[in-house]
Amino acid sequence: MSKTEEKKGWFSRLRDGLKRSSSAISGGITDIFTKRKLDDDVIEELEELLISADLGVATSARIAANIAKNRFDKEIAPEEIRGALADEVSTILDPVAQPFLLDESRKPHVVLVVGVNGSGKTTTIGKFAKQYRSAGKKVVLAAGDTFRAAAVEQLQVWGQRTGCDVVTTKVGGDAAGLSFTALEKAKAEQADLLLIDTAGRLQNKTDLMAELEKILRVIKKLDPDAPHSCLLVLDATTGQNALNQVEIFGKVCNVTGLVMTKLDGTARGGVLVAIADRFSLPVHAIGVGESEDDLQPFAAKDFARALSGVESN
Ligand SMILES: Nc1nc2c(ncn2[C@@H]2O[C@H](COP(=O)(O)OP(=O)(O)OP(=O)(O)O)[C@@H](O)[C@H]2O)c(=O)[nH]1
Numbered sequence: 605m606s607k608t609e610e611k612k613g614w615f616s617r618l619r620d621g622l623k624r625s626s627s628a629i630s631g632g633i634t635d636i637f638t639k640r641k642l643d644d645d646v647i648e649e650l651e652e653l654l655i656s657a658d659l660g661v662a663t664s665a666r667i668a669a670n671i672a673k674n675r676f677d678k679e680i681a682p683e684e685i686r687g688a689l690a691d692e693v694s695t696i697l698d699p700v701a702q703p704f705l706l707d708e709s710r711k712p713h714v715v716l717v718v719g720v721n722g723s724g725k726t727t728t729i730g731k732f733a734k735q736y737r738s739a740g741k742k743v744v745l746a747a748g749d750t751f752r753a754a755a756v757e758q759l760q761v762w763g764q765r766t767g768c769d770v771v772t773t774k775v776g777g778d779a780a781g782l783s784f785t786a787l788e789k790a791k792a793e794q795a796d797l798l799l800i801d802t803a804g805r806l807q808n809k810t811d812l813m814a815e816l817e818k819i820l821r822v823i824k825k826l827d828p829d830a831p832h833s834c835l836l837v838l839d840a841t842t843g844q845n846a847l848n849q850v851e852i853f854g855k856v857c858n859v860t861g862l863v864m865t866k867l868d869g870t871a872r873g874g875v876l877v878a879i880a881d882r883f884s885l886p887v888h889a890i891g892v893g894e895s896e897d898d899l900q901p902f903a904a905k906d907f908a909r910a911l912s913g914v915e916s917n
Contacts, residue, residue, distance in 0.1 A: 614900055619910040621892025625873030629657050630686060630913025637682045647672045650685075657871070658843050660878030667692045690905075690912035693877055697904035702886035704861060706736065707832055712744065712790040712798040714823065714830040718816065718853050719837035720804040724865030724891055724899075726755060728837050729799045730762035731889070731899045741796040743768040746786035748779040748819065749803040759801055769793075779803065780818040787826050800831070809852065816856045833860045835888065838879075840864050843872040850883055865891035865899065873911055 619626070632653040640646055647668050654664035671688045707713045715732075719725050726749075733743050745768050749755035753775050763770035771786035773779075783800050790798040802819065805812050823830045834857040838846045846864075853859055862885050867873045880887065890907065891899040 615906055615910070617898065618892055618900075618906055621868035621898070622873050622907075622910045624869075624871040625657060625867070626911050626913040628871050629653065629689070629874070629911065630682075632657075633685050633689070633913070634682045637680055637685050639679065641677055641679050642672060642675050643677065654874065657874040658878060659874040660844075660847075660881065663696070663878050663881040667696075686912045686914050690908045690914045693908035693911060694905045696877055696881050697887070697902075697908055700880045700884060700887045701902045701904035701907075702861070702888065703901050704732070704833070704835070704888040706741070706797060708796070710829075710832055712742075712787075712795040713832050714787060714790075714798045714800070714827065715833045715835060716800050716802065716816075716819065716831040716857060717835050717837060718802050718804065718857060718859075720839070720842075720849060723804060723837045723839040724863070725749075725801055725804065725837045726758045726762065727865065727891065727894075727896065727899060728835065728863050728889070729759065729801055730766070731896045732797075732799060733762055733766045733768050734896060736797050737766045737768060742793065743797045743799065744786055744790040744793070744795045745770045746783055746798065746800040747772045748783055748801045750775060750777045750779050750782065751803045751805070755801065755803075779815055780822040783819045784822045784826065787823050787830065791826065813856045820857060831857075834858055835861050835863055836885075837863045837865060840867045840873055840875060841870040843870070843875050844878070846875050847879060847882065850879060850885070854883075859885060861886040861888045863887075863889045863891070863899070868892040868898070876907070877911075 636649045651664050651668040670692050717725050717729055736743050745759055745763055747756040747759045750773055756772050760770050773782040836853050836859045864876050867890055887902045889899050890902050
């Protein structure tokens with residue numbers, strides 16, 4: 605498949621995945637803008653529409669005001685508004701759309717993967733493992749979600765599939781100790797990348813924080829700069845709650861980048877715009893489906909156009 609075909613294929617998948625979010629926005633724009641002049645009421649309705657699509661109050665107000673500029677008192681076609689919205693969203697997302705970069709000077713580059721249960725951490729780890737294995741890198745996985753046997757098994761499956769060693773311990777075992785062992789092994793083997801999975805029991809914040817802090821403390825004994833990255837995986841279906849998760853996890857570990865999954869299962873995909881606007885954290889990848897191919901590097905313009913219901917890329 606050529607690069608253009610591949611890009612086109614991904615754009616259709618992205619557009620299909622974001623359908624629930626985009627049809628609410630796109631349909632709302634048609635309802636608001638058909639045969640009406642752009643006045644204060646229309647701006648307010650647009651703002652409300654964006655808030656209901658989870659773009660956040662402050663961000664929605666700013667976008668609506670920007671779109672209204674130079675268009676006041678004119679009858680504007682819905683398609684033009686969708687295009688203008690895509691441009692506004694793209695301006696917000698562009699600075700945060702940054703691919704994850706492997707630091708080759710680290711042996712290994714240590715990545716701590718955090719996020720609440722079921723957010724898509726394992727899928728993300730599997731995808732990264734596959735990507736770097738295909739590039740000929742040595743990758744070690746640490747099954748740090750020691751609470752659930754299924755989480756460990758799932759990571760082992762990824763290990764087998766991608767040819768990566770998976771360091772595990774018994775169910776209920778110490779995640780920090782396991783991370784230490786995994787880093788020791790990865791260092792000894794001159795691995796390029798160590799991906800550490802973690803448990804995400806946000807319902808017990810104190811335990812979660814204590815556990816993450818312990819992992820951080822312990823791996824720093826072997827490498828004071830580790831972890832070199834901390835990826836927070838967010839589930840888009842949680843909507844505005846994803847903003848709280850960025851804050852909570854940010855207090856424990858220095859979150860360096862985000863991955864947002866399950867954008868296909870929700871009408872709340874706009875939350876990614878609110879998060880980008882508020883935290884300015886790099887967004888490395890997004891997921892619009894259950895297969896590993898549905899997790900792709902984040903492209904701001906494509907996302908903005910798909911979310912706004914602009915038909916082509
Ligand atoms: N629809 C959809 N499902 C996804 C996406 N990403 C992951 N999933 C599914 O969500 C479920 C949870 O994903 P995992 O990768 O196991 O998440 P986790 O954070 O490791 O979960 P725990 O191990 O339970 O903590 C799985 O059934 C995945 O197939 C996505 O982008 N879209």
